[in-house]
Amino acid sequence: MTHRAVREPAALAKAPTGITGLDVMLQGGIPRGRITLIQGASGAGKTVLALQTLANAARDQHEPGIFVAFEEQSSMVMENAASFNWKLNKQAGKQLFFLNAQPPVAALQSGGFDLGGMLAALDVIIKKNGAQRVVFDAIDVVLALLSDPVAERRELYRLRDWIHSRAITAILTSKLSATGRPSERSEFIQFMVDCGLTLAHRVETGVSQRNVRITKYRGTAFRENESPYVISATGIDVSSIPDRRTGLATVSNERLSSGSARLDTMLGGGFYQGAGILLTGAPGTSKTTLASAFAEAACQRKARTLYITFDSAVPELVRNMKSVGIHLDRHVSGGRGTGYLRMEAAQSLMGSAETQLQTIQAHALAHGAQCLVIDPVSALTRGGNEELAESVASRLIDWTKFNGMTLLCTSLLGEAAASVENSPLRISTLADTWLHLSYQIRGGERNRALTIVKSRGTAHSNQVRELILSHEGVTLADAYSAGGEVLIGTLRWERERAEAESRHRVEKDDRVRLQLLVSEQAQLAAQMAALQSLLEAKGEQVAQLQEVRTHRVAETAKHRSGVKRRRSADPVPAAPRVASR
């Protein structure tokens, strides 16, 4: 007796859709040799999505495919394909077969029918072109003609058996009612398929928002959350959230200049490459100027930079920056400049935050940007709800990090909010470096002040600096701290001048005193020299005198002994010695 070992099911083969974000959600693609359902209300983009996967497979994997149209005319479907920029070459185009299975408009119906003729026709095509993928577009339309739930199920089972026996990777598309309540039909299809995608199209506060969600996927893990998508010139683009644990680009230790030498010093060398930088402040606090200085510095390093401006037109911005010594015109592409800088004006009311994110990403990739400036990122909240804008902003940071780009976002803060330094978008927590600009009103002046709220991974100054704009650009000045108060503007200047004056006075006094001392010293030295020579002269006199005296004593003694000898006297003791000096 033999036991048949329970076979481990082979890893589910997946067929990529070729839509990056969707393949991330599906963790590889749709099930190969199985059935995937795309549901959605009309206008959600079901047909485009299905056709796009077919076109991608033909182009990227040389997998021939068949598109079976039950609703639109084949020619119209093909026109759709041509209007999208899918770069289908002739070869790939030949691998796609369009089958118009729509019943003729004039056809009448009497009684039940089946899809047998269509399946027979598909077998013929598959034999010819070796198709591995088939899309059945608007399967619900043909099923509705049956007007019999039992017959509908029978045909669906027939279709499923046909697909499975030929190991075809199939996609069915089916309409969902606008109310969102699933019909008996859609529930059954959902039950029968191996993988289900639902496209939702909502309009929130006047802004169109599209989301795709995986409703089921037999035998594999998948991301359950909704993901936004847009329909653009290149078809459907699903936003993908790179995995934060593994997806990040290599961390860089390189520092980039902020465009202001003083600010670089405050930041301990500049921004990190690949950092997310947030620049907040009230209107008119020079956010744009600082952002432009950063962009200019990047271009001077020959780093390709994309500048997205929501608030002003590009020529206007370039002119304004020129007045403060920032020459964006030298780098802007399209002109006579170096071409490192690409500037795009975005209308903040055009499209949802999602669409804008995709547009920004497309521009950045097209330009090969290493640095990205969004001025201001808070414009994203204007079109649509804040929740979405927040998710978009955080995905923007993730995306730039993933691509190793340095991102600088400015963000508008109301005057009232400025004091509490709260950022309207949560990105302040995601940002690596957060600079805040504010006004200080004192002594009848409004002056700009800059603080570093945070800067991850860098030692940074905790002092407030005054920001000064001049023809030479942006400079930072030390704020004067006096008696626990920070003085800037004229007050700082006055204080600085007073300080300088008193320093000058003290300096002068010291110089005079020093001169005096030096001359006194010289005088003393001269006196000392004179005395020294006097001393030496005295010494000589003493020596001379002693010599004379010694000689005389000796002479006297000789004379006396001579007299004694002559008189024969007895000897006398020697006379006591005279100390010299």
Add this chain to the structure above:
Amino acid sequence: MKESSSTYRFRLYVTGNAHNSRRAIANLSQLCDLHLADRHHIEIVDLSREPERALSDEVYLTPTLIKLAPGPKAQVIGSLHNMSELLDLLELERKS
């Protein structure tokens, strides 16, 4: 069987032994026998044997009946289960 201008010419596309196909053949034969005795011609195309015909004739739902003559072409999809309805659809005169 003599073919004249008044002869009804039909082509019926079926797939093998499928239930609806068998019923369509039976229903059409019955209708012709009752109403078009000696003035009809039926061509049956079995797409399971001649699948290329589905592509060339663009017939994908089976059974499909095409009235080729007389008059304009007419197409009916389905098992043709309702005879009086079919007569109306084909604009056939009813045998009183």
